[in-house]
Amino acid sequence: MSVLAIGRTKARTRTVSRQTRKRRWIGLLFLSPALLLYGVIVLVPLLQTVNYSFYKWDGVSEPTWVGLRNYLEFGRDPRMYAAFGHVLVLILMFGLIPLGLGLISAALLSRAKIRGEGIYRWFLFLPQVLTSVVVAIIWKRIYAPDGPLNSLLRGVGLGHLTRNWLGDFTWALPSLGMIGVWGGFGFTMVLFLAGILAIPDELYEAARLDGSTRWQEFWLITLPSLRGQMAIALTLTITGALRTFDMVYITTQGGPGTATTTPALLLYQLAFVNPDVGRASATGVVLAVLCLGIAVGITRIMENKDR
């Protein structure tokens, strides 16, 4: 290549890169409204929450610096223990049960075309789009002392099992958990069905030639191929459990006693009802770190298995 040609290419790259650079400034201009709003509404408050968590403040008078005390008192507050303990039960019911049910039903249903697929999918997915407040009101009615669940139990001769489900210290929390099972199941099933459809048929054919049973096919092919979808389902349902608010606020307000309090409900009460803003912020920070940790952790575990 002649020197002249090299010189020419260089000149061209320079003009191109100058053009590109100009375009990238225009890009920043296009981005700026979104970036500004995002900064003001998300980033700055995020840092402020961390800052608030080092103060004792009732929301009105002058805040006082208390260092890490809000975090240290965490471990001594029985309300916090209760709230985070309840989350463990909710995780089990929101996360693991829909995961299992979704896997089984998706594995069964993926084997043959089912007529009216659009219709059943519409209904199974409905809880995902229904207003959460309405979901809570529906279930409050189902569980009411004179509600359909108790009528049903009486009708089949199990009258001794009837109770005020949401007012019962033992049963209120599992009853709330059932709402999560009901709402999450359609989501996991649709997710897993899509995942199974993406598995190449050859894998199953090869397994069949080797004489595998359907059970082995499920364990050796379907389940490992759905690892990504399972990670997504677990992350979403577990962080959903950690953040439960609307449902508890509408149905039980955390009661009876503190039988159904959740971290988000405590945060709301501490921040806005009986303000102890520093403590509320510390709760928020712990909640955020847990959510992030769980998301990262699950992704890690699922990726590690890949290797």
Added chain:
Amino acid sequence: MISRFERVSNYVIVIALTVGVLFPVAWFVLTSLSPNTSGALDFSNIAWSNFTAAWHDGNLAHSMYASLVITVSAVIGQTILAILSGYAFGVLGVVGERFLFPVILLGMMVSTEVIVIPLYYEFQRIGLTNSWLGLVIIQLGMGVPFGTYWMRATFRALPRSVMDSAAVDGAGVWNTLWRILVPMARPAVLTLVLLSFMWTWNDFFLSLIFLGDPDKQTATVALGAFQGRHVLQVNLMAAGSLIVSLPVVALYLFFQREFISGVMAGAVKE
């Protein structure tokens, strides 16, 4: 390929699951039509008047209007912001994008609870609590991460040749976006609009905190208050709930595919 037994059992499973999910909703719909305030079903007397009664008693006209104004403003704003920022990241490139894009994506991991406390006290200080505008601004800011992610992926998936030929034709940066790219990306924009509508309309937490004044309340918060007051009029409570959930359910009826694929794509993002 599969046995007759399996085919039949598949239908049994599907029907059982659907009935299980549908039962609470169906019961509730029937309750809303019952003349009995106790919620006992009565098929011989269908009380359509429950809906008008709930509409008046629950102050729903006012709060549905509030929800509509807030939701429509937030949807329009979020969509425009998403198109602009998606175009910036996906097509134009942005100064400092190696840093800016991850920072914006981080927002998808930030839950509302973590930012709501300082937002409330700051907004109270500058008089933006109990204001529809205040809530819309919050919704706009919180919608940026998903919107940016969504429209960036959409624009990147469009064939590069379209943009090059637009550039050859001398279309400016602005016209290329609105005349050529946005029309091509219509399905993705529709999905974004639907998701954004659903998320804003269904919101309870933010409306509860930022719109304490009963005159400003959204439909979800008004409904929450209504069900607290009307424990003895179950049929009205059910009717009110159906009214509040209707807009999203109606959209879902027409755009099932967009809703399901959108929620799924939104989930997979992380």
